[in-house]
Amino acid sequence: MTVLIVAPTEREARSIRRARSCGAGAAARDGLARLLDAERPSAVLIAGWCGGLDPSLASGDLILSRLVVAPGNPELLPRPLILDAARRELRRRRLRFVSSRLLTAERPVARRSAKVDLWNEFGAAGVDMETYYLAAELEARRIPWLAVRVVLDPAGWDLPDSLASWTAEGDERAAIRRAVLRPWEWLGYARLALALPKAERSLRRAAAFASRALATAPVEELPVVIGDG
Template structure:
C-alpha cells in the first residue's frame, strides 16, 4: 500500500492527524486535497469534503479521480445515537445507512468484509473503537431526544452527514473504503443549534460566522465551551485511529 486518502468535513476534525504526519506540505488550490505527508512510511493525503452528502460526494469523487489512493478512510466527527458510545469513541462502520427522505426508503451500503476484518481489531489509547452502523442524514441532529429517536428507528450507533455519499463514490470506483467517526456529542448531549452555519463551503471554520452565531444565540456559549473539550478529545482519537488503521492495513497487505 502506497497511498491513503483521509477525508473529513472540516479541518478541525483532522487537526490531531495533521500533527502526526511527517514531511507534510500544504497543497495549492481549493479544489483538491489540502495536505500531503507520510505516516508509517505511507503517503497520506488529507481532503475536506465540506458539510453535507451532496458536497461530499462531489468532492470525494474528484479526490479519487485525481489521486487514485489505495485506501480511503472517511473520518470526521459524528453524534452518538445510543448510550453505548461516549465522546471520543470511534464508530467503525460495518454498514452505512442513508436516512429515508420523503417516499424514498432507507438505503444501506456495507463495508467490505476483508477491510473490516483488517481494521476491526485496531485499538487506541483512552477511547474505544467499536463496530456499528452509521446513519447519514441531511441536517445536523442537535437534540438528545432526536438522537435517541433516530437510534431507535434505524438501529445505528452514530450519525453524520457525509459517510453514505463517500462510501458510494468509493464503491463506484472500486476503491477500498471504510468510515470511522469519532463521537463528538454523545446521545444525551444537546448540541448548540446553528453549528452547521460556521464552516465555509470548503470545510474551513469561519471566525466571522462563529461570532455571528454567538451574537444571534448568546445562550449557546456554555454549549460551545463544552464542545471545545469534546472536539479536542475527538480529534485526538481520530488521529490515533488513522495511525492504527494505516498500520493494520499495511500489515494485512504484507501478509497477502
C-alpha cells in the same frame, strides 16, 4: 496499498496526519471524486467526528463502521477482510471502540429527542453528514474503503441552536457570530470546546491505526458488497 485519508472539514483533517479535506454534507462526494481523480489511491479511509446516537458512548469514543445507512438508500458495507483487519489492529492497540452502523443525515441532529428517535429507528451508533455519500462514490469506483468516526456530541447532549443549520465549514463562522448574541448558547459551545481536544486525540490515533490496517488487508479477490439488512 496506497491509502487516501479523507475528512469532511479542514479542522478534522488537521487532526489527522496526511488527511485531505473533501467538504461537508452531500457536496463531499464531489470533493472526494476530485481527490480520487488526482491521487488515484488503492483504498480510502473516511474519518471524522460525529454525533452520538448510542447512549453508552461518550465524547471521544470511537465508532468503526461495519455498515453505513441513509434514509431511503441501500445499506453499504466495507469489505469483510478490511473490517476484520481494522478490528484486530484497534484491539491490538487497545483502543476502545464499537463496531456498529453509521447513519448519514442531511443536517446536524441537534436535539436529544431526535437522537433517541434515530437510535431507535436505525440502530446506528453515530450520525454524520458525509459517510454514506463518500462510501457510495467509492463503491461506484470499486475502491476499498473503511470508515471511522469519533463522537463529539454524545446522545445526551443538545447542540446549540445556531449550529442546527450548519452544512459547510464556512457556516461555522456565521454560527459563532450568531452565538455571540445568544448567551444562553454559550454553555453548549463551552461543552463542545472542552470535548474537542479528546475527540481530536482519539481521531488522530484511530486514523493512524485504521489506515495501517487498510493498507495491509488482503482485498484483491473480494467483491464489492451492498447489503439490504
